[in-house]
Amino acid sequence: MPGFRILSMSLLALLVLSACATSPTGRKQVIFASDAELEAQAAQAFAQMKASTPLLTDRATIDYIACVANAIVDELEPPHDGLNWEMAIFDEDAINAFAMPGGKIGVFKGILKAAQDQDQLAAVIGHEIAHVTARHSAERASRVVTTGVGIQVAAILLGGGHSGATYTAYEALNAGASLGIMLPFNRGQESEADIVGLEYMARAGFDPRASVPLWQNMAKENEGGPPEFLSTHPSSERRIDQLVSQFGSSLKLYNEAQAAGKRPNCQR
Numbered sequence: 001m002p003g004f005r006i007l008s009m010s011l012l013a014l015l016v017l018s019a020c021a022t023s024p025t026g027r028k029q030v031i032f033a034s035d036a037e038l039e040a041q042a043a044q045a046f047a048q049m050k051a052s053t054p055l056l057t058d059r060a061t062i063d064y065i066a067c068v069a070n071a072i073v074d075e076l077e078p079p080h081d082g083l084n085w086e087m088a089i090f091d092e093d094a095i096n097a098f099a100m101p102g103g104k105i106g107v108f109k110g111i112l113k114a115a116q117d118q119d120q121l122a123a124v125i126g127h128e129i130a131h132v133t134a135r136h137s138a139e140r141a142s143r144v145v146t147t148g149v150g151i152q153v154a155a156i157l158l159g160g161g162h163s164g165a166t167y168t169a170y171e172a173l174n175a176g177a178s179l180g181i182m183l184p185f186n187r188g189q190e191s192e193a194d195i196v197g198l199e200y201m202a203r204a205g206f207d208p209r210a211s212v213p214l215w216q217n218m219a220k221e222n223e224g225g226p227p228e229f230l231s232t233h234p235s236s237e238r239r240i241d242q243l244v245s246q247f248g249s250s251l252k253l254y255n256e257a258q259a260a261g262k263r264p265n266c267q268r
């Protein structure tokens with residue numbers, strides 16, 4: 001039976017590739033998805049999104065967002081500084097952003113409604129970069145293989161009501177979902193991206209306390225929200241409590257960065 005044979009071959013491949021890893025916050029991860037394969041899929045989905053969704057052309061806004069992102073990426077350490085980081089800014093009103101394996105970051109113009117200054121924007125971008133460095137997509141893809149939860153979640157994305165302005169973006173996100181790389185992250189991963197993201201922004205000299213008003217704005221602006229900031233996210237109260245509990249260490253990093261002359265001045 002050829003079908004069975006293919007199945008056992010892929011199970012064998014999974015066992016061979018199976019590996020235990022440790023996340024940046026010390027959480028044990030089981031990852032048996034191939035990074036190279038995920039990165040290739042991500043590059044394909046990212047290219048598809050860029051081709052199907054209008055990109056922002058307003059130079060001042062592009063420079064502003066790039067200024068914040070560059071300040072954070074500049075502080076990354078090996079091996080994450082070696083990734084081919086790439087950002088696309090989509091000309092759509094969705095209050096959203098996403099991250100894909102290999103360092104592909106997407107930001108929708110609408111995020112600036114919730115992220116009202118450079119520090120709040122740094123909280124968003126730090127969070128997305130943390131999803132990449134913590135290999136959350138690889139972890140998620142591994143879970144999809146074992147539990148089949150991916151099909152369910154993709155169905156939510158496909159079934160979610162979307163309106164005219166953001167339709168092409170959702171279509172592209174759905175294309176990513178069918179590849180298994182654009183599914184929502186789980187709560188543990190979201191919390192971890194918050195904590196690690198706070199560290200990243202602070203190291204670059206952005207004020208980590210800005211994460212609180214950011215997530216308050218996000219909760220207010222984003223009722224019935226789109227994929228990355230979907231229901232799998234911690235409730236905004238829990239999220240804010242957790243962020244505040246990290247301020248001791250992140251403010252220390254922030255003060256050190258400021259003292260070392262890292263004082264980003266990204267203007268819109």
Ligand SMILES: [Zn+2]
Nearest residue numbers: 185190193228
């Ligand atoms: Zn997230």
